[in-house]
Amino acid sequence: MSAATWSRRVLVVAGLAGMGWWAWLALTSIPPQWWLPWGVWLAGSVALHDAVLAPLVIVLGWLVLVRLPALARRRPQGQVVASGLSNVWTGVVLRGAVMVLGTLLLVWLVALWSASR
Structure with a gap:
């Protein structure tokens, strides 16, 4: 199995686990009368x-x-450029972390707000 196939499978499983966890938190933390407005x-x-x-x-x-x-888009000869793949992975990891933490924070704040009512 190649590294790309392995990493894809890991990312798919992690994404499905994250969505499942978010769905469980949403269904257990958000009152049922809010499900339609959230949807x-x-x-x-x-x-x-x-x-x-x-x-x-x-x-x-x-x-x-x-x-x-077009000249501004070309790289000068001899310029060393970092691997584009590392930049992509950095973006994926940071974007995912922000999304997960932001969603959890939002669900937590709604749960706190609904508990105080």
Whole structure:
């Protein structure tokens, strides 16, 4: 088994475990009367991202590429560039950590708020 296949499997299992843990926390910490508003909020945020933010980023990226001269995009000869793979892994790990911690913080705050009512 190659390293890429192994790492993919580990990431899939970790992602499924994280989603399962979040779902369990959400179902046990959030009162049932809030499930529908939370579902609407989550669906609306996905729709907003797909309808507004993603196209905006694509258009802005295209504009930058068109305006940026081709010479500025090329690397000078002899320049040592760090492996792109390490940058990708760093981004994946940091993004995942922020997402997990932010979600847990949000669920914890809602649980505290609902317990105080």
